[in-house]
Amino acid sequence: MNSAKSPAKKSWLQTLIKNKNERKKVIFIFTISFLLVVAGLIYIPIYKHSLPLDSKIYEGNFKELGSIARIGFFAALAIYPIFLLLKWKPLSHIKKGNFELKPLIQFLAKYVRQWHVPIALISTAMIILHGYMALIKGFQANFTYFSGIITMAVLACLLVMGVKRYKRTDKKWHLKFAISFLVLFMIHATFS
Numbered sequence: 001m002n003s004a005k006s007p008a009k010k011s012w013l014q015t016l017i018k019n020k021n022e023r024k025k026v027i028f029i030f031t032i033s034f035l036l037v038v039a040g041l042i043y044i045p046i047y048k049h050s051l052p053l054d055s056k057i058y059e060g061n062f063k064e065l066g067s068i069a070r071i072g073f074f075a076a077l078a079i080y081p082i083f084l085l086l087k088w089k090p091l092s093h094i095k096k097g098n099f100e101l102k103p104l105i106q107f108l109a110k111y112v113r114q115w116h117v118p119i120a121l122i123s124t125a126m127i128i129l130h131g132y133m134a135l136i137k138g139f140q141a142n143f144t145y146f147s148g149i150i151t152m153a154v155l156a157c158l159l160v161m162g163v164k165r166y167k168r169t170d171k172k173w174h175l176k177f178a179i180s181f182l183v184l185f186m187i188h189a190t191f192s
């Protein structure tokens with residue numbers, strides 16, 4: 001009889017995110033983001049009639065959501081220049097007295113990597129509510145609405161490729177979508 005224990009079968013998420021703490025953090029933040037979106041999607045229509053949709057307060061609120069998410073997306077994007085800098089050979093030679101630049105960049109890289117996905121998830125939840133609030137205010141066939149919807153579609157592709165990025169099967173599409181997303185949301189927010 002074969003008494004050797006077969007290794008416990010790993011779940012899809014365990015194979016995707018190998019580090020236990022990172023996995024826990026992503027599950028926790030994903031749940032919070034999901035609940036935030038569900039609460040917003042339920043709450044906003046229920047109180048739609050009492051909300052002053054045309055008021056400056058409503059407009060201010062959904063713009064505020066867009067602005068906060070934009071800061072989050074910039075923080076998520078920071079992973080690119082920081083990782084690039086780490087690969088830059090002359091970095092280890094940059095010193096001023098006792099101060100060395102490389103350990104500082106390594107420190108930043110650690111935190112930017114740890115918080116990349118959680119920040120992206122929370123920002124996405126906020127931007128979904130931003131788009132939703134803009135749409136229920138009343139769709140208008142103008143540049144702002146079209147550019148917002150296109151930016152949102154690119155964000156969806158970026159997130160899918162983000163999941164593939166864990167296993168490095170994204171064929172650089174995560175980066176390509178990230179750059180397109182940056183350009184599009186800048187255009188959308190600047191010319192709205």
Ligand code: HEM
Pocket residue numbers: 063064066067069070073127130131132134135144145147148149150151152155185188189192
């Ligand atoms: C369904 C998708 C979207 C729709 C319908 C939409 C709609 C709008 C509208 C109507 C405005 C206000 C324009 C104005 O009157 O000044 C706006 C502003 C803005 N949107 Fe979107 N948007 C969408 C997606 C996005 C996405 C994906 C981002 C990504 C960051 C974004 C970021 C912003 C920002 C930063 C502003 C400027 C806020 C401010 O003035 O402070 N939006 N959007």
Ligand code: HEM
Pocket residue numbers: 073074076077079080113116117120121158159162163165166172174175178181
């Ligand atoms: C569900 C959301 C996301 C997931 C799961 C995800 C996942 C990842 C992973 C695993 C990496 C590689 C990190 C490493 O090399 O150790 C990465 C890198 C990167 N991510 Fe994301 N990401 C997400 C959202 C975003 C968003 C919203 C942006 C842009 C605003 C973004 C921009 C980038 C960039 C520029 C890089 C560096 C280039 C590259 O390695 O492809 N990501 N992401």
